[in-house]
Structure formats: C-alpha cells, structure tokens
Amino acid sequence: MDRVMSGPIHLDRRSFLQAALAGSAGLALGLSALSCRESEPSEPALGPQRIPAPPEYGDWRDVYRERWQWDKVVRSSHWVNCWYQAHCAWNVYVKDGLVWREEQSADYPQIRPDVPDFNPRGCQKGACFSERMYDPARIRHPLKRAGERGSGKWKRISWEQALSEIAESMVTTIDEEGSDRIIWDQGPGISMGAQTAGNARLSVLLDSTSLDMNTEIGDGHRGVGETFGKILFERSADDYFFSDMIVCWGSNPYYTQIPNAHFLTEARYNGAQIVCITPDFNASSVHADLWVPVKPGGDAALGLAICQVLIEEDMIDREFIAEQTDLPFLVREDTGLFLRDSDLHEGGDEDELYFHDAQRGAVKAPRRTLELGDLRPELEADTEITLHDGKRVRVRTVFSRLKDLIAAYTPEEASSLCGTPPPMIRELAQRFGRAKAACMVTSSNFGKAYHGNLTERTQALVYALTGNYGKKGSGFVGFPFLTHDGIEKFILESFAFPIRTVISAMGKFEETRLRLAGFTDEMILYEQSRNAFAMGMRTSGALFWYIHGGLIEASEKLQEWDPYLDRPIKEVLEESLEKNWQYIWPKPGNDPRVMFSLVSNPLRRIRGYPLILEHLWPKLRTMVTIDWRMTSTGLWSDYVLPAAAWYERTEHKWVTPLMPFIHAGEKATSFEEAKSDWEIMSRLAEAVDKEAAARGIKSFKDRTGNERPLEGLYDAFSSGGEYGHGDDDKVAGALIERASNLEGVEWEELKKKGWARFTSLGNTIGSIGTAADITPDDTITPLTHHVNDKQPYPTLSRRIQFYLDQELYVEMGEQLPVHKEPPTAGGDYPLILTGGHTRWSIHSAWRDDKLMLQLQRGEPAMWMSVEDAEPRGISDGDRAKVFNDLDSFEILVKVAPAVRPGEVIIYHAWDNFQFKDQKGFQNLIASPLNPVELAGGQFHLRPMDISMQPSHTDRDTRVDVALA
Ligand code: SF4
Structure with a gap:
C-alpha cells in the first residue's frame, strides 16, 4: 500500500485491488501454496473476452473518490451454500467491468402487518464478496x-x-x-x-x-427421518413471532442464521422467551432468557428426563398423541415387534399396524387419514391377543413401554448423564408444559454426532408430548429446504422423444398405482x-x-x-x-x-x-x-x-x-x-x-x-x-417457466427484481415435506397438512413414529429413543472435540479471506476452557498439538471461559493449507459408521435422495492437547 501512496505511479482499478489484496491478504495468510506456478504460457483462450483496459488513476485517492460512481447496478446474491440463511438480495455496483461494491437491497414486502418483515438481509461475508472475488486464490485460467x-x-x-x-x-x-x-x-x-x-x-x-x-x-437428520418419514420441513422465520418459547437446542443462530436472527429478538418483544441448550455459553446463549448447560452427547438423556417430568406431572396433550403419533400402537411383548395384520391374519399385510380401542379391542390403525372418527385409541392398553396360529401373546402400547423406559430418566438420574442440574431439568420441562407454542430453531448439529439420531428422536418426542406441532409458532423442525420444481422436467427433456414418453408414461402408471394404495403426494414423490x-x-x-x-x-x-x-x-x-x-x-x-x-x-x-x-x-x-x-x-x-x-x-x-x-x-x-x-x-x-x-x-x-x-x-x-x-440465462429462465410453485413469476422480471415469493411448496421431494400452504399474506407453519388436515405422515405407521422394530434397531436396543454414551472415536482421550458453523465464513468460501480473518485470530484456532488449558500449561494465544490414535495437528489456542471443561471446539471449514505442514484438523476424525444407519427395508427407513443413508460424524472425536 505504501508503494501505491508514495509515488506518481499509474495504477488502474484492477491493479489497485490486486495489489491491495495480494499484499495484505496473500502474504499475511501464507498463501504461497495457492499461487499457481505456471511453466508455460497459455494457448489462446475460448471466450469470455478480456475486460477492456480501465482508465488509469493517479493514486488510490482517485479510486476512492470514484467509489460512488458506477456504470451499472445489477441484482445478485451469493450462490453459496449458506443454507439456513439462504438467501439475500444484493445490489452489485459495477464500474469499468469490475465489481466495486455491493449493498443490501432491503426491499422485501411486509407479509403481515402484525409481523416483522425480512428487511434487511445479508451478512458480513456477503458484504465483502466484491473484495473476495479478486483474491489471489482466484483461478484465472485452466x-x-x-x-x-x-x-x-x-x-x-x-x-x-x-x-x-x-x-x-x-x-x-x-x-x-x-x-x-x-x-x-x-x-x-x-x-x-x-x-x-x-x-x-x-x-x-x-x-x-x-x-x-x-x-x-x-446434515442427514436421521432421527428426524426415523420419526417423521422425511427430514425436510421448516417454518418461515417470521413465524417465530407467534412463539412464546423459542428453543435453540444445539444451535447457535446468531452465528449460523445471521439474516434471520432479528426475528428471534423481535419475538421477545412479543413475549417469547428464548431458551438455549448447549454445552458452551455461545453467542446465542447471551441473548437467552434461560441457558441450559448440557454435556456433549448428553442431549438424549436430557430430553428423556424432560419427557419423564412431563408425563409424571401430567403436562401432556393426550388427544394430540392419540391422533398424531404411534404411541397408542400395540407392540408384542414376546418379540418386541409391532402387532401386525400378518400376525392376526394369514397372508395379512406386514405394514398394517394396530391400536387398542376401549370398545372394539384391537383395531387396525387407519392409514389413509389421521381422522379418528369415533375411535378412541388407548394410550396405556395392556392386554392379551390371539394370533392367527392360535398363540396368545401379551401386547402393550408404545406409550406404556416408553413410560417404563423413562422411569430410569428422572432428573436426578439423568443429571449424571447429561450434566444438567436436576432443578433446571424440571424447570425446563415445566416451561415446555406451560408454553402455548413452543418451537425449535433448526440445527444440523446432531446429524454430526454418532448417536445424534437418538437426540433428534427425543427432541421430537418432547414436542409431541406437549402437542407442539401445526400451531403457529410451534414445532420441532427438520432440515430446511425450498426450491422450484422445474428441474426434473428440464432434465427429462434431454432424453430422446420416445424414451422420454416411455419414462413419463411409466411414471404416471406408477403414480396411479400408489395413489390407489392410499399414498399421499409426498409419499409418491418419496417412493419415486x-x-x-x-x-x-x-x-x-x-x-x-x-x-x-x-x-x-x-x-x-x-x-x-x-x-x-x-x-x-x-x-x-x-x-x-x-x-x-x-x-x-x-x-x-x-x-x-x-x-x-x-x-x-x-x-x-x-x-x-x-x-x-x-x-x-x-x-x-x-x-x-x-x-x-x-x-x-x-x-x-x-x-x-x-x-x-x-x-x-x-x-x-x-x-x-x-x-x-x-x-x-x-x-x-x-x-x-x-x-x-x-x-x-x-x-x-x-x-x-x-x-x-x-x-x-x-x-x-x-x-x-x-x-x-x-x-x-x-x-x-x-x-x-x-x-x-x-x-445460462435461457436455461435459468426455462427452469422457472417449468416450475409449478412460482405461479405468475416471469424470469425477465425475476432476475431484475432479485426475488419472488414462492406460491406453493411444489411437487418436489426438496420442498413438499413442509406440508403447509404458502400464501402471500401469512407466515408458514410446518406440518399443518398433517395436524389440521389429517394427512398421514410418510412413515410405516402413518404417524409421527417413535417405535422402530427394524432388525438393526432391535439388535442395537434402539426401538425407542434412549441415551447412549458417545463412542470414544479416535481412542480413549480425555477431551471431546466438537465444532459448528462459524460466524466468519460459509463453509470454506471465506475461511482464508483477509477481512474475515481480521475479525478472528487470523489463523485456525481451537477454543479451550480455562480448566483444561491451565493444567496443560497452555495460555491464550499459545500453539498446541492436538492428537489421538489416528494422527495429530497444530493449532493456535483461544482460551475461553465460555467453553465447557472437557470439550474443545474448532469452528469448521478451515482449509488444510492453513495449517502447519498442510495437516488439517479433519485428519484425526475417525467418523465411525453407526450400524443403525445401515438399516433399510422397512417403509420409511429405505434410503432416498438427501436422507436415510449412512452419514459421517465428527462430534464424538476424542483428543488430548499439549503445548506445541
Ligand atoms: S453469504 Fe450472507 S449475504 Fe450472502 S446470501 Fe448468504 S447469508 Fe446472505
């Protein structure tokens, strides 16, 4: 920069940006590994054309003075995977063929007059992309x-x-x-x-x-899939405004949902309490009314203890449970399997399950609707039944079995597993029991833990017992996703005409067959x-x-x-x-x-x-x-x-x-x-x-x-x-044209405006699971099609399903959600290495960005508690060696009282080249394969796109740390 300022050199805008970035970012970050050493010049490139030479400037002040002049403004966004926060409309200012800066557009409409709007949207990463895109790490040519x-x-x-x-x-x-x-x-x-x-x-x-x-x-949310038969369902962020209890359980939205976080703050003005359940006192805990500390891997025990209190103090919604869940379904005591139609009738259907009605005895649970009519499923039936071979067996409801199981999870017992004080567990349960609309802030944290599915099943149970689904501002949620449904049609069109016709005809035939069998729209899509x-x-x-x-x-x-x-x-x-x-x-x-x-x-x-x-x-x-x-x-x-x-x-x-x-x-x-x-x-x-x-x-x-x-x-x-x-433009437009859930949206107008509200969920597995209407003037509350319209869930039982009797679940003792100690992945070491999305990058896209690094420690850092650092002779800012049976790496330590003793945290997505000897922190993560994730065969446990496949995990990694 001195060089630029000190003499009458001629500098164009591109050179100015590159000099500034290469000088302060490239060298400071040790990016030598990234510089592309070339040994031969290129052959002539195919387009695009080189940018015409911009005018020259006397020095940097000329460049700055012209910052407020531009040739054109276009709408754009960052097509990065910022998932929970996606997306934001930006105005991008272009001068001499270079993007000079960006600014939030902030012109989203008010959806309801009594609910806050979405303006403005953006985050600090997006706000500096005009600098990032001219970084020395850019690839310029093949x-x-x-x-x-x-x-x-x-x-x-x-x-x-x-x-x-x-x-x-x-x-x-x-x-x-x-x-x-x-x-x-x-x-x-x-x-x-x-x-x-x-x-x-x-x-x-x-x-x-x-x-x-x-x-x-x-991000597989296996526990959600096991329970709901789908993982993709979520609310609109403005729906938080109707909640009176917003729970950040394992999430940190003030890091991971920056453009949405204002809705949480605004909901507090409407009387909502915010509860954070996390091991560390994180950036979101600061804003909470109640912070509930929990041991890493202890969440299922905490959830089961909440359920124990809710049932013991009779703070449960029996009507909701009887209609919407499998808790009244009958299970055979001799096998631990659901009572099936094939048990009662020779040649009967394997998938037809039963509950017990006080008047009628064992009754086949309706599968085409959740409407019970005059049926009254008993929650605590315990009776004997004769099978088709004459054998008498005892059957009990899932709810009865659950009650037996959670008797071992009183707050006092569970406290030793989850580390949460018993009075706090009791208070938390009572808050759930009293809430009119308790909701959950989405998180993909637990999909990254070996037993994370057990945690998610337990969380879903807490919300089900209290009837917190389908009401405005309520509900445990899965994974958020919403997309247009034009892409499948566009792909199909690439096949030759006769093949395309055959595929379409076969698809229609299959769809009709499934519809006749009682499949809903979402079940048909999932089956396909x-x-x-x-x-x-x-x-x-x-x-x-x-x-x-x-x-x-x-x-x-x-x-x-x-x-x-x-x-x-x-x-x-x-x-x-x-x-x-x-x-x-x-x-x-x-x-x-x-x-x-x-x-x-x-x-x-x-x-x-x-x-x-x-x-x-x-x-x-x-x-x-x-x-x-x-x-x-x-x-x-x-x-x-x-x-x-x-x-x-x-x-x-x-x-x-x-x-x-x-x-x-x-x-x-x-x-x-x-x-x-x-x-x-x-x-x-x-x-x-x-x-x-x-x-x-x-x-x-x-x-x-x-x-x-x-x-x-x-x-x-x-x-x-x-x-x-x-x-590209024509293709993008063709997709919008083919979409059924963007009614009235014209591509030419959309790309100029930057956004358009979806008009429905559409016909795609990515979106349909939210099971709610999208209207122009209301918030989105997920699962209303099930709760209000009584559409069955896409599970084996057609209900929110807590009991799983597939072979691997039986083998692992996970028919019902239980607490299991996390595996000592990587060896028997005293510290558990966890992580999470960071505030300063979206995955690795900004991890080596100069501006974002200036807001942190400037290099990869590991957060460690005072209690763990002191005995190891480690002070804030020291470099430490982290190791286990697999490998080791070096990293700078940030000693923080916010971290729970026994845990160390590395926020994710540092690139390997940012570490000494290019040894990144993922090198000692074993990611053991969980056996139940290999299950399949049963209706909703079969793998499909996005879900019900095995995952990789990292939240159970054991390590020790020593001064480097
Ligand atoms: S990177 Fe930030 S500003 Fe850009 S779309 Fe994602 S959340 Fe919005």
Missing part, C-alpha cells in the same frame, strides 16, 4: 498439473486442451470399464438453477455417478426418489468414501469405542448391501476412475481425508476440480478449471422456508477465463461427443446392461442446440 499430485506445480493450458484431455479419459472409462466409474462430487454448491441443470443433464445422459453428500456432511436412488441416479456420498475411499478402515476399532456394538461394523455393512437395505455405486471392486469436484472441496470436507488420499486417489485416472478459488482439493487435482464466481453468472438458487423467496441475479461481470458451470458442462459434453465420434464409439452399456447412445451426446445435452454454451 491449469494442468506439472508435477506430482499435491506438488503445487501447474501449467497453464487452454480450455480446449483441458476439456479434450478430460473427455479422452472419460471416453476411455466409459468404453473400457463402465460409465458409473465417472464420479461427480456435486458439493454444496448445487443451485437448482443453471449450474445444477448442466451437471444433472450430463451426469444422467452418461449414466455416471453423482454423490449425494447431504448425509455425508452430517427411493426407486431412482436404488437404480443409481445418485449414490450415498458417505458410503462412497467409506467403501471406495477407504474411510471404513478408521472404523476398525469401533467395537472398542462403542460398548453397545457386538460385531464388526464391516459385517453389518456387508449384510446391509447384501440385503439391499443400502446401495453403493459403483459396486465394490469397480474402482472409480474419473472424478470431478464441482465447487466442492472433499479433501477439506471429508473427515479422515488422509485415508481418501491413500485409498481413492491412486485409483483415479483423472481428478478434476472446477472452482472459482484454489482449494485443498484443487491442490491435489490433475486439472483445475476456473468457474465463474457468484457475481459472474446469471443464476437463481434454492432457499429454505425460513426465507420463502426464490433469489435470482444477473451476470454483473466476467473474470479472466472463468466460465459458468453450465458452459463448462456444455463444452465438456461436446468434447466427449467429439472424442467418442473420433474413436467410432456410438453407444455404451449403462449400469443395468442396456445400450445407451453416446453418439449425439451434445445434441441431447443442448436439446438439439436450443441451449448453447453461453445460454
């Missing part, structure tokens, strides 16, 4: 590895060379070994807009393997998703890394770590795959050959990533990273292709019900040779087409053994040339 993988040596090549060499590898793989060995790690950058459309079309046409990484990253999943439309990302990435090796010692497990986890895995409870593509033994990381970063993300490098990388013929910035994965790739960053492409993106407005934006500018994801996929499809033609390959066998055309691939991809390489 790069090819010029040394060993991971050596950091690169050669600049042209797009043509990059795509033709990658296409060569793909065609060889398709021709010699099978197209399912081409792997797409879609990462969290999925937009459901033009970006997703391009990759989905190419992946489907090639019958290649797309990884579903939702459960892998720990399960079928597609079984056929390999997508595959479990977690299982892919366990099996093909060798991560299962880290679970070898699981029997030592998990005292409840009686057999090797590999045996359970084999059983699961053999019985088709879970699926994996490519099949074990068929090694992956070509892999794409699409604005993803698996070597940063995957727990235990050194195993992936050891087991998977040598099998890969070609590893390609497509991203706008260099990442830990890019450093280990063969090719790195520059993707357009968020202000550099026309796009729209999914949101969540928390913010029920689709967001769209126009391309504001371009950057060097970066291309949009659609264009990259389009050019790749063309390159594969050409390569196959050059080799005379006209078709290939797909994974089911059917012959598929390879000839004319690009023609199919582009719908006969209708959607060309640069047609």
